[in-house]
Amino acid sequence: MKYWLMKSEPETFGIEHLKKRPKQTEPWDGVRNYQARNMMRDEMQVGDKAFFYHSNCAEPGIVGVVNIVKAGYPDTTAFDPESQYYDPKATQENPRWYRVDVKFEKQFAQTIALQTLKQHPALEGMAVLARGSRLSITPVTTAQWNFILTLV
DNA sequence: GCCAACGTTGGC
């Protein structure tokens, strides 16, 4: 079982949205980056956990934990011309984009701010903290995961 | 296969 960090803009789809979904579960679709796709398609497994990270907002940081409840499968929003995630190069035979399903596990009483994460030497080297990092899905080591949980 | 131009991300 592996650990991850998944970014989302709270105004678009934040942890509050996930909490209110039926079964508190949602397909993590619309990812259009190959590295992130590869991780969802090839590496993420049912039972993995991920930090839910709010990006592009007043207080960027980790706001809770989600479980991966369905492993990588084709992101069909790429087939839909009406979708903002439509990709004409994606086909049924060669879906090009993948998604996983995530389920709400918990929301932290307060955000673990990006600034806070940056302050801890124990988290040096964490992928999301890398300079210029824009990847919306990044791996988290067991040591990093456990350390961050002590900050809650 | 190079690389300039372009679009996007995301912290600030």
Place this chain on the structure above:
DNA sequence: GCCAACGTTGGC
């Protein structure tokens, strides 16, 4: 809203 950093596209 700014802009640095990054990924993708497409002409050559």
